[in-house]
Amino acid sequence: MQNIYAPISVKIAKIEEHSPSVKLFRLKRTDGKKFSAQKNGLIFTPGQFVLAGVWGYGEAPFGPASDPLNRNHIDIVVRKIGQTTSALHHMKEGSKITLRGPYGNGYPIENFLGKDIIMITGGCGLPPIAALIEYIINNRAKFGIVHLLYGASTPPDLLMKNRMKFWQKNIQIMLTVDKPICNWEGRTGLISECLLELKINPANTMVAMCGPGPMVNALEHLLNPMGISDKRIFISMERKMQCGVGRCQHCVTGNKYVCADGPVFNLDEIDKNWD
Ligand SMILES: Cc1cc2nc3c(=O)[nH]c(=O)nc-3n(C[C@H](O)[C@H](O)[C@H](O)COP(=O)(O)OP(=O)(O)OC[C@H]3O[C@@H](n4cnc5c(N)ncnc54)[C@H](O)[C@@H]3O)c2cc1C
Numbered sequence: 001m002q003n004i005y006a007p008i009s010v011k012i013a014k015i016e017e018h019s020p021s022v023k024l025f026r027l028k029r030t031d032g033k034k035f036s037a038q039k040n041g042l043i044f045t046p047g048q049f050v051l052a053g054v055w056g057y058g059e060a061p062f063g064p065a066s067d068p069l070n071r072n073h074i075d076i077v078v079r080k081i082g083q084t085t086s087a088l089h090h091m092k093e094g095s096k097i098t099l100r101g102p103y104g105n106g107y108p109i110e111n112f113l114g115k116d117i118i119m120i121t122g123g124c125g126l127p128p129i130a131a132l133i134e135y136i137i138n139n140r141a142k143f144g145i146v147h148l149l150y151g152a153s154t155p156p157d158l159l160m161k162n163r164m165k166f167w168q169k170n171i172q173i174m175l176t177v178d179k180p181i182c183n184w185e186g187r188t189g190l191i192s193e194c195l196l197e198l199k200i201n202p203a204n205t206m207v208a209m210c211g212p213g214p215m216v217n218a219l220e221h222l223l224n225p226m227g228i229s230d231k232r233i234f235i236s237m238e239r240k241m242q243c244g245v246g247r248c249q250h251c252v253t254g255n256k257y258v259c260a261d262g263p264v265f266n267l268d269e270i271d272k273n274w275d
Pocket residue numbers: 049058059060061062063064076077078079080081082083084085086124127128237238239240241263
C-alpha cells in the first residue's frame with residue numbers, strides 16, 4: 001500500500017539570498033530523476049504547496065515559486081520565522097532535505113483562460129503567485145491583460161527582483177513599499193492605492209491573491225465596488241499544518257481543511273467559513 005506521508009530526498013542545488021530574512025532554495029531530486037508531472041502536465045499547480053522537511057527539526061509547507069512546467073527543479077522561497085525555516089536557512093548548497101507533495105488544489109487555471117488577470121500579493125506571499133506568473137508567461141496568448149500588484153515593507157524586502165525584470169517584459173507590474181529607504185524611486189503607499197488606479201473590465205477579470213490577512217481583508221472591500229464579484233476572487237490561505245493531507249485537523253478553518261480543501265479558496269466560499 002502507498003504511504004501518503006513518504007517524502008522523496010532532494011538536494012539544495014542553489015541558494016539565493018533575496019532579503020535579510022528570505023532565501024530561495026532550488027531543489028533537485030537526489031536520484032537524478034526529473035520531478036513527476038501530474039495529470040495536467042504540471043509538476044504542481046500554482047498555489048499548491050509542498051512540505052519540505054529538515055531531519056531533526058520538522059516539516060513546513062511552502063508554495064513553490066518556479067515554473068511548474070520545468071521538471072528539473074522546484075524553487076521554494078523561505079522566510080526565516082521559526083524552527084524548520086531557521087534550520088533551512090543554515091543549510092548549504094549540496095545539503096539534503098525531504099520533500100512531499102504537491103498537496104492541495106492550487107489556483108483554478110482553467111477558469112482564468114481568456115480572462116484579464118489581477119494578481120495581488122504582499123510580503124512573502126509572492127512565491128505561489130510567482131508560479132502562476134511563470135505559467136501565464138509560458139502560455140501568454142491564452143490570457144488577456146495581466147497585472148501584478150506587489151507590496152513590501154521596504155525596498156530590500158521586495159523578493160525575486162531578478163525574475164521581476166523578466167516578468168516586466170510580459171505583464172504589467174506595480175511595486176510599492178511602506179518605507180522608501182535605500183534611494184527608492186518607486187511608489188510608496190498601500191497596495192490598495194495601486195488597485196484603484198487600474199482600468200479594468202470587471203466582467204472579464206479574475207483576481208488571484210496571496211498575502212497577509214489584513215491586506216486580503218482590505219482589498220476584498222475594494223474589489224466588489226469595482227464590479228468584481230466574490231466568485232471571481234481566489235485567495236491562498238495560510239494555516240499551521242502537520243499532515244498536509246486532511247487527516248490531523250491542524251489546519252481547520254470553519255468546516256474546511258486548508259490543506260485538502262485549499263489552500264486556494266474562492267472568496268465566496270471562504271467568507272462563510274472564516275474562523
Ligand atoms: C499553503 C502554505 C504555503 C506557504 N508558503 C510559504 C512560502 O512560500 N514561503 C514562506 O516563507 N512561508 C510559507 N508558508 C508559511 C510557512 O509554512 C511557515 O512560515 C512555516 O511553517 C514556519 O515553520 P517553522 O518551523 O520555521 O516555524 P515554527 O517554529 O513552527 O513557528 C514559528 C512561529 O510562526 C508561527 N507559524 C508557523 N507556521 C505558520 C503558518 N502557516 N501561519 C501562521 N503562523 C505560522 C507559529 O505559530 C510560531 O509563532 C506557507 C504556509 C502555508 C500554509
